[in-house]
Amino acid sequence: MKRGGIAIVGAAESTEMGVIKNLSQTGIHCDAALNALQDAGLKASDIDGVACAGEYPVNLALQLGITPKWLDGTYCGGCSFMLHVRHAAAAIEAGLCNTVLITHGESGKSRIGYYMGQNLAPTSVIGQFEMPYAPFMPANLFTIPVLRYMKQYGLTQEQLAMVSVVQREWAGKNPRATYKEPITVDDVLNSKMIAYPFRILQCCLVTDGGGALILAKAERAQDFPTKPVYILGTGESCETPLISQMEDFTTSKAFRVSGKQAFDSAGIKHQDVDHVMAYDAFAHLPIYALEDLGFVRPGEAGAFIAEGNTAPGGKLPVNTNGGGLSYMHSGMYGMYALQESVRQMRGTAPAQVAGARVSVCHGVGGFFGASGTVVMSNEQPG
Amino acid sequence: MTSARPKPVPTPETRHFWEGARDHKLLLQQCGQCHHTYFPPRPFCPKCSGRDVRIVPASGRATLYSYVIGQRPMPGFEPPYSIAVVELEEGPRMLSNIVDCPQTPEALVLDMPLEVTWQALDDEITLPQFRPTQGDPS
Numbered sequence: 001m002k003r004g005g006i007a008i009v010g011a012a013e014s015t016e017m018g019v020i021k022n023l024s025q026t027g028i029h030c031d032a033a034l035n036a037l038q039d040a041g042l043k044a045s046d047i048d049g050v051a052c053a054g055e056y057p058v059n060l061a062l063q064l065g066i067t068p069k070w071l072d073g074t075y076c077g078g079c080s081f082m083l084h085v086r087h088a089a090a091a092i093e094a095g096l097c098n099t100v101l102i103t104h105g106e107s108g109k110s111r112i113g114y115y116m117g118q119n120l121a122p123t124s125v126i127g128q129f130e131m132p133y134a135p136f137m138p139a140n141l142f143t144i145p146v147l148r149y150m151k152q153y154g155l156t157q158e159q160l161a162m163v164s165v166v167q168r169e170w171a172g173k174n175p176r177a178t179y180k181e182p183i184t185v186d187d188v189l190n191s192k193m194i195a196y197p198f199r200i201l202q203c204c205l206v207t208d209g210g211g212a213l214i215l216a217k218a219e220r221a222q223d224f225p226t227k228p229v230y231i232l233g234t235g236e237s238c239e240t241p242l243i244s245q246m247e248d249f250t251t252s253k254a255f256r257v258s259g260k261q262a263f264d265s266a267g268i269k270h271q272d273v274d275h276v277m278a279y280d281a282f283a284h285l286p287i288y289a290l291e292d293l294g295f296v297r298p299g300e301a302g303a304f305i306a307e308g309n310t311a312p313g314g315k316l317p318v319n320t321n322g323g324g325l326s327y328m329h330s331g332m333y334g335m336y337a338l339q340e341s342v343r344q345m346r347g348t349a350p351a352q353v354a355g356a357r358v359s360v361c362h363g364v365g366g367f368f369g370a371s372g373t374v375v376m377s378n379e380q381p382g
Numbered sequence: 383m384t385s386a387r388p389k390p391v392p393t394p395e396t397r398h399f400w401e402g403a404r405d406h407k408l409l410l411q412q413c414g415q416c417h418h419t420y421f422p423p424r425p426f427c428p429k430c431s432g433r434d435v436r437i438v439p440a441s442g443r444a445t446l447y448s449y450v451i452g453q454r455p456m457p458g459f460e461p462p463y464s465i466a467v468v469e470l471e472e473g474p475r476m477l478s479n480i481v482d483c484p485q486t487p488e489a490l491v492l493d494m495p496l497e498v499t500w501q502a503l504d505d506e507i508t509l510p511q512f513r514p515t516q517g518d519p520s
Contacts, residue, residue, distance in 0.1 A: 121391075128390035128400075129422045130477045132509055134465040135456035136388075144467055148448035151492050195465070196451035196487060242422070244467045244477040249448050 003267055004230040004381040006089040007221040010040025010214030011229075011342040014105065017328050018178060020208040024113030028105030028210040029055045030063050036101065036212035041225045047214070049097035051088055053080035054106055054115055054332060070097035075117035076238060077365025078279060078332040081213075082372025085338065086234035088215045098216060105210030106330035116331070118241070118366065126241055138281060139195045139203050142367040145249035146284045147197065152250045153299035155287070157197060161188035162306040163283040164201045164325050169311055171322025173351035178205050179326045202283035204329035211335040213342070218380060229345040229376050232358070233266025235259060238370035246368055254371035255292035259362065262373035263294070267381075270295055274356035275344045276316060277337035279363045280323040286310070289362050290318070293373070312351065320344065320351045334363035338374065345378040385503040387458030396423045398437055403508045406500050408440040410472055421474035442498035444468040444512055447475055451485055462486075468496055468512050482513035489514075 012035035014020070014028050023031060029052060037044060044064045051072035052060050061068050072087050074080055081104055088100040107114045120136065121127050134140045149155055165185055171177035183201060191199040221228035237257035240246055247253055263269075278289035287301040295316060296304045304310070310318035321327040321340040328336060341361040343349035361374045392400040399422075402409035412419045413427035414434035426433045449466035452459060462485040469475050481499060483489045496512040503509060 122389060123391045123393050125422055127388070128392070128396055131388040132390055132503070132507075133477045133479055135452065135454065135459050137454070139454075140450060140452050140465050143450050144448050144465065146448075147450070147492060193451075193453050195453060196462075198450065242477070244475050245422075249467075 001090055001093055001234070001265060003232050003265070004377065005218055006092055006215055006231045007218040007228040008213055008231070008342055008376070009216045009221055009224040009226065009228055010036040010042065011339055012036040012039045012212060013336070013339055014210035017176065017209040018207050019109055020107065021110055025105050025107040025115060026055055026059065026063060026113055028107060028208065029060060029103045030105070032105055032210035032212040033064055033101055033103045036214050039226060040214045042099070042214065047099050047101045049088060049091060049100035051084035051100060052103045053084070053117060054104065060103060066101070068097070070100065076370035077118070078281065078334045079363030079365035079370055079372040080332060081334040081338055082234070082361065082363040082374050083236045085213065085215065085231065085374050086236055086372065089231050089234065092215060092217055100215045101212060102215070103210065103212040104332060104335035106332055107208050108330035109206050109208050130242055130244065138367065139198060141243045142282055143195050143198045143284070144243050145246065145368070148249035149284065153302070155302040157189060158185050159302035159306045160197070160202065160283050161185045163280070163286055164188045166305060166308070166311040167280065167319050167323045167325045170320050170351055171326035173312065174322050174327060175350060177322040177327045178207060179322070198282060202325070204281045204324035204333065205326070207328045207330050209328050209330045209336070211339045213338060227346045227378060229342050229378060230380050231374065232268065232377050232381065233262045233264070233375040235261030235265070235373040236371065239368065241366055241369045243367050251298065252288055252292050252364070252368050252371065254368065255289060255362070255364070258371040258373045259293040262360070262375050266375035268358060268375060273316070273358050273360050275320065275341065275353050275359040276318045277341050277359070277361040278318055279333055279337055280319055280325050281329065281333060281364070283325065285364060286318060293360065293362060317353045320349060320353060332365070334365070334372070337361050337363060341374070341376050345376050347378070385458050387503060389503055389507050395425055399423045400507060403500070403510055404506065406508070408442050408498050408510050409437050410440050410470070410474060411435050412438045419472045419474060421476055441471045443471040443515070444496045444498070446480065446490065446492055446494045446496055448492065449480065449490055451487070451490070464490055466512070478510060478512050480513065481511045
């Protein structure tokens with residue numbers, strides 16, 4: 001794919017976030033889509049490609065009155081939207097369609113018309129070999145690798161707690177964040193145990209919400225009212241739907257493969273990156289992401305975060321919306337990470353990183369199952 | 383005897399595993415071509431795609447690779463309950479629970495030796511579980 005050949009020309013979150021009682025999951029998809037269309041100054045009839053997860057793209061097209069020439073229903077958990085961006089960019093460049101709408105909506109808390117795309121039947125591999133051993137909650141499974149990581153690298157409980165402390169610091173700057181009050185390491189370690197060693201302040205929120213993006217060729221970007229955000233590079237991969245079958249519990253193969261593709265295709269080095277979104281359903285995930293994307297060496301991310309490098313004023317701002325731990329998390333968080341990267345590149349984020357030119361947005365889906373990475377910039381490469 | 387836990391429903395690819403478990407035999411598969419031993423069951427080798435696969439018994443010996451201790455009561459799960467990944471002597475890893483010991487970080491030490499034990503959910507399904515090795519592992 002040509003670097004910067006495709007741009008994000010529309011982006012918006014759902015009108016409400018947190019608890020949404022007046023919309024179903026499908027309705028949240030549509031609300032976010034309408035907001036993104038308005039942001040881009042488009043009508044639904046201008047869209048000729050649709051992608052979504054947690055909703056059937058055929059229904060999305062019907063609801064919004066779109067006649068698509070291209071559809072993508074890729075579902076691989078919370079990073080699905082990073083993959084949609086990648087697939088849509090390739091499709092537009094190949095001439096399959098011109099203007100793609102990617103939507104997310106999730107009634108994760110209120111559970112009105114809630115739908116998840118994964119096969120969890122008792123005949124499935126996960127239904128046979130994992131669900132009998134663990135109540136199927138992310139906190140019981142996504143978290144299992146961290147004790148092995150702690151033994152391997154000496155990561156401390158206090159360092160792991162600092163991930164939540166730092167992200168709350170960012171959330172304090174974001175009026176839309178669910179939790180804004182500052183917290184300390186002691187607050188984290190004394191909060192309710194959910195699945196040892198994870199306390200509630202190290203687990204994501206459970207909310208309702210959505211978001212949508214619109215992509216088009218960069219050469220059309222000036223036709224839209226907002227500042228274009230160029231796609232420099234992308235990556236995707238997967239490893240396993242069963243946490244037990246992850247090759248190495250101290251590193252994610254999907255992260256490494258996806259991250260390397262994204263950096264290579266973007267033609268960037270780590271020192272070029274001004275801003276990072278590292279999907280944080282749980283406090284250990286930014287640690288794995290920073291290492292597997294190559295920002296620090298294996299075993300170093302805990303200290304890197306604890307020393308304030310990713311905090312406001314630090315050299316590598318990470319999860320500047322407050323993240324899934326403090327901003328919001330409806331279940332599939334990837335769309336909100338993408339929205340924050342777009343805001344940072346547009347210069348409209350509540351906690352704006354001054355002068356930021358390159359943002360890396362890294363997602364995970366299905367308990368280390370899959371991964372997608374998008375590198376964006378507000379400068380079109382020459 | 384019944385349990386409220388989610389019960390696996392065997393498929394043609396996995397029936398031998400659950401029939402073995404009912405007889406307290408932990409069964410893995412081994413590729414006749416590249417000799418890779420693997421789990422979960424499937425009628426071909428995930429390493430070399432070979433279909434010449436035989437069923438091999440595991441020793442039942444394992445070590446504790448990683449875990450969490452769940453705190454939330456759910457049907458069939460009385461907290462605290464360990465949710466653990468064990469590494470079998472033959473190499474494959476599987477999700478299980480560590481039983482017959484306190485469900486505490488002090489009692490559950492990574493790399494500790496474990497042995498298989500069995501929990502019948504009903505007449506058809508018996509789950510392999512693991513416990514700290516007790517004396518003679520044979």
